[in-house]
Amino acid sequence: MTDFLERRAIISGIGQSKIGRRLGRSAVDLTVEAGLAAIADAGLTRDDIDGLATYPGGGMGGEAFAGPTSPEVQDAMRLKLNWHDGGGEGPGQIRAVFAACLAVAAGLARHVLVYRTVTESTAQGSGGRQGIGGAVSGGGRIPRFSGSFQWMLPFGAVSAANWLALVATRRMHEFGLRRDQLAWIALNGRANAARNPIAVYRDPMTLDDYMAVRMVTTPLCLYDCDAPCDGSTAVVVSHADYAPDAPNPACHVNAIGTALRGRPSWDQFDDMTTMAARDAAASMWKRTDLRPADVDTAQLYDGFSIITMVWLEELGFCGKGESGAFVDGGRSIALDGPLALNTSGGQLSAGRLHGFGLLHEACVQLRGQGGERQIPRQPEVAVVANGGGPIAGSMLLTRGAG
Amino acid sequence: MSEAASASDPETTTGTALGRGPAIRVLPRLDGANRFFWTSGAQGVLRFLRCERCRRYVHPPAPLCPYCEDGQGRLEPEAVSGRGRLHSFTVNYQQWIPDDGPYVVGLVTIDEQDDVRLMTNIVDCAAAELEAEMPVEVTFEQHEDVWLPLFRPAGGRAGAAAGEPAGGSR
Numbered sequence: 215m216t217d218f219l220e221r222r223a224i225i226s227g228i229g230q231s232k233i234g235r236r237l238g239r240s241a242v243d244l245t246v247e248a249g250l251a252a253i254a255d256a257g258l259t260r261d262d263i264d265g266l267a268t269y270p271g272g273g274m275g276g277e278a279f280a281g282p283t284s285p286e287v288q289d290a291m292r293l294k295l296n297w298h299d300g301g302g303e304g305p306g307q308i309r310a311v312f313a314a315c316l317a318v319a320a321g322l323a324r325h326v327l328v329y330r331t332v333t334e335s336t337a338q339g340s341g342g343r344q345g346i347g348g349a350v351s352g353g354g355r356i357p358r359f360s361g362s363f364q365w366m367l368p369f370g371a372v373s374a375a376n377w378l379a380l381v382a383t384r385r386m387h388e389f390g391l392r393r394d395q396l397a398w399i400a401l402n403g404r405a406n407a408a409r410n411p412i413a414v415y416r417d418p419m420t421l422d423d424y425m426a427v428r429m430v431t432t433p434l435c436l437y438d439c440d441a442p443c444d445g446s447t448a449v450v451v452s453h454a455d456y457a458p459d460a461p462n463p464a465c466h467v468n469a470i471g472t473a474l475r476g477r478p479s480w481d482q483f484d485d486m487t488t489m490a491a492r493d494a495a496a497s498m499w500k501r502t503d504l505r506p507a508d509v510d511t512a513q514l515y516d517g518f519s520i521i522t523m524v525w526l527e528e529l530g531f532c533g534k535g536e537s538g539a540f541v542d543g544g545r546s547i548a549l550d551g552p553l554a555l556n557t558s559g560g561q562l563s564a565g566r567l568h569g570f571g572l573l574h575e576a577c578v579q580l581r582g583q584g585g586e587r588q589i590p591r592q593p594e595v596a597v598v599a600n601g602g603g604p605i606a607g608s609m610l611l612t613r614g615a616g
Numbered sequence: 617m618s619e620a621a622s623a624s625d626p627e628t629t630t631g632t633a634l635g636r637g638p639a640i641r642v643l644p645r646l647d648g649a650n651r652f653f654w655t656s657g658a659q660g661v662l663r664f665l666r667c668e669r670c671r672r673y674v675h676p677p678a679p680l681c682p683y684c685e686d687g688q689g690r691l692e693p694e695a696v697s698g699r700g701r702l703h704s705f706t707v708n709y710q711q712w713i714p715d716d717g718p719y720v721v722g723l724v725t726i727d728e729q730d731d732v733r734l735m736t737n738i739v740d741c742a743a744a745e746l747e748a749e750m751p752v753e754v755t756f757e758q759h760e761d762v763w764l765p766l767f768r769p770a771g772g773r774a775g776a777a778a779g780e781p782a783g784g785s786r
Contacts, residue, residue, distance in 0.1 A: 432707040
């Protein structure tokens with residue numbers, strides 16, 4: 215097979231800050247904590263770090279969502295960089311990891327610190343979730359919108375919850391998906407979170423609990439929506455020739471999925487039942503000899519449960535439209551099942567670390583460091599998927615050089 | 617929307633009174649590219665840009681036809697029937713605006729071209745009667761200088777028995 219350049223990269227270190235609800239700490243503070251942990255985990259010092267990347271930084275979507283910019287973190291850690299990168303456009307949140315892989319493959323950097331930081335829980339304070347456009351109320355002048363938001367906000371379609379509910383309803387129409395099937399994404403996450411000491415929500419959840427909780431936007435209920443939190447996740451992406459020197463088992467990058475072929479919006483994408491996950495997954499499988507049956511654990515984006523269902527199908531773990539039956543009862547996706555899914559609890563229960571929590575967990579599992587939640591049969595291949603709707607990226611990681 | 621019941625119990629959702637949309641309408645900023653679309657309701661019609669050469673409808677508005685390879689297809693606004701099908705929908709219960717009641721967000725495919733869709737509100741339709749692929753027709757709601765295209769069951773058949781497509785066969 216062609217020597218795809220991402221295969222020259224490994225994840226040599228991982229780290230997280232304290233994670234929780236309303237920590238009241240600054241995004242830079244959390245990022246430095248996570249970054250130093252990842253650097254030490256990789257057996258490096260900050261002098262070794264010559265690359266830095268994040269998603270998105272730069273204030274996109276508000277500071278609490280965006281996290282600090284790469285120059286802010288460079289300065290806070292006094293890093294001397296050969297290469298740095300940040301931004302919100304690209305194949306999902308892990309676009310920053312993809313960029314880092316290509317940077318080490320190109321020789322622009324040898325050890326890239328990549329981070330994703332959110333302080334959305336503190337930003338929300340005691341108030342509820344906000345839609346895009348902020349807290350609209352009766353007083354004051356309401357701003358008008360241009361660009362893609364103008365096609366959604368006037369109709370009260372103000373959140374990804376609304377947009378993904380349209381995906382879920384369409385899947386119910388085309389495939390007969392039921393809520394009591396969709397529930398297993400949330401139930402599986404909560405069962406795994408009970409074994410994860412730092413998960414945000416760990417209390418047991420039953421199918422009855424799920425069916426009875428309040429609706430957010432049909433058919434998505436409260437437990438279909440992830441849990442805002444504060445926290446930072448960092449990884450060190452290194453050149454693969456560092457693997458023998460890394461103190462922890464290296465997670466080798468096997469393939470990345472980056473394609474976007476449909477129209478890039480929440481209303482015009484040709485297939486509303488898949489959206490961009492279809493394209494990212496297809497492009498990833500063209501860059502590897504591995505097949506879905508080789509994957510031991512899947513860490514699939516669950517900002518909303520329905521996104522995970524889409525990824526399960528588009529990554530080939532079940533047929534199109536069959537994810538409802540696939541997850542029903544939870545056996546196939548359980549920690550000791552054939553495809554251990556979102557083993558930290560995912561964003562639904564462990565907290566919305568916006569894609570990077572899932573990446574971190576894939577590495578934990580490949581390294582065999584999951585403790586009480588370690589997959590019983592040591593996984594060799596993990597898939598990580600980030601994003602939903604018109605934004606999607608996926609990645610295969612292996613324990614050992616595959 | 618003051619009569620809207622609490623949505624805390626999903627068992628009651630089908631009987632809940634629905635609003636025509638959010639209590640406060642966030643409006644588009646009008647400019648040279650989108651003004652024709654958002655003001656077209658003043659004449660009671662829905663318009664989309666259409667390529668004078670390949671005859672395809674283009675939405676959202678674009679400077680030139682994206683389908684004509686040479687980039688020379690000129691686009692002009694053209695009225696459509698205002699009829700479509702409900703591709704998907706959701707009943708929103710989350711109070712993004714304090715004390716707001718539930719309303720229906722719909723995604724409508726226009727009859728003229730099946731890859732042109734509008735996000736909108738579905739009005740004059742009970743939650744229990746919402747069904748993917750049901751025929752719908754446009755109705756406008758004016759806010760300041762903007763006419764928002766909303767959709768209702770086609771043929772004024774709101775209240776038709778569940779399971780019977782409103783407006784008859786397609």
